Amino acid sequence: MAGIYIHVPFCYTRCSYCDFYKTTDQQLKDEYIKALCKEIELNRTFFLKEDIQTIYFGGGTPSTLSISELEKIILTLKEFASFKNLQELTLEVNPDDVNEEYIKDIVALGVNRLSMGIQSFFDSHLRKMNRRHNADQAQRAIHIANEMGIKNMSIDLIYGLPYMTFDEWKENVRLAIASNVQHISAYHLTFEKGTLYYDYLKKGKLKEVPEESSIEQFDYLVSALKDAGFEHYEISNFSRKGLESKHNSNYWTGMKYLGLGPSAHSFDGINRMWNVRDLRKYCHALLNDQSYTEKETLTDTDRYNEFVMLGLRTQKGFHLDFMETFNSKIKHHFNNELRHQLKQNNVVVLDGFCFVSEERKMITDSIISDFFYVD
Ligand code: SF4
Structure with missing residues (x-):
């Protein structure tokens, strides 16, 4: 899909x-x-x-x-x-x-x-x-x-x-x-x-x-x-x-997408690609068989930070099972932060999903940054 x-x-x-x-x-x-x-x-x-x-x-x-x-x-x-x-x-x-x-x-x-x-x-x-x-x-x-x-x-x-x-x-x-x-x-x-x-x-x-x-x-x-x-x-x-x-x-759920046109981004599940942010360069490259896109492979940390950011912005949040896909240092960091955020009533865990509590929605960005992991 x-x-x-x-x-x-x-x-x-x-x-x-x-x-x-x-x-x-x-x-x-x-x-x-x-x-x-x-x-x-x-x-x-x-x-x-x-x-x-x-x-x-x-x-x-x-x-x-x-x-x-x-x-x-x-x-x-x-x-x-x-x-x-x-x-x-x-x-x-x-x-x-x-x-x-x-x-x-x-x-x-x-x-x-x-x-x-x-x-x-x-x-x-x-x-x-x-x-x-x-x-x-x-x-x-x-x-x-x-x-x-x-x-x-x-x-x-x-x-x-x-x-x-x-x-x-x-x-x-x-x-x-x-x-x-x-x-x-x-x-x-x-x-x-x-x-x-x-x-x-x-x-x-x-x-x-x-x-x-x-x-x-x-x-x-x-x-x-x-x-x-x-x-x-x-x-x-x-x-x-x-x-x-x-x-x-x-x-927001990390599915694949293909971005077409100048400045458009794509994601294939592992790599992120982005097209040149300049219409003239974009047209020239495409029409002359030249490169028009750059690519980076997401590290575990990039993937985790993005996953937490996108997931916590949604009402449903993200499923905790997904944490199993990250390395042990990230899982350890997440579990510590989760305990802290639960104590503050900033997030809720229900049926395996973690999401921002209704009364803390306005500070979602700061909750997300607390969850971020830095190598
Ligand atoms: S400048 Fe163009 S793209 Fe930007 S908000 Fe206005 S209409 Fe939309």
């Missing part, structure tokens, strides 16, 4: 907080499609061996691709991979790319899940984030997708914005619930190096929100979505029952 991630690096504008690999130069689209199709072909052995369950078009902004460009990619995938057990085909879309015809066309291509970058329902926030859509377009896009029968839609929200009041956050959560979507991802703003917001932070033009505000916003999110019937299945992700993101859940 495996998933495929396709990175579409094109955006029309740069959001002030974003550090995903992207370009606003649309000129290399044709070359990108050619290079991507070549990369698909080069991975024919992977497609022969693996049962593909999920495909995820992320970015960047996949909805900057035309329907014929998307079709070309999907048809090339179908040439080499079997779609017979495909459960989920997700496309990330920007609200202002959505209209009735667009939804009809992507559904015809097999897309059965949408992930929409809403971020906020307030124009003032969207402008400050340099998003290219406005609040009306956000509402309209969700409405169209609902009307067109999309039954598996996720929206993204951002909290911890320095200029957002608690009442505005409550309103964003209320509108997200009222929008009748099946999945909500909510991420706290982080100031990543290389972004405009990082510069603003360094120059004192923006300040991080106090920790109490972050906790207040997160606690409100969790309780409001719980009351509305959403399951909190991963620290930043909430869904209606049975509509968790299958693709992302596979990442």
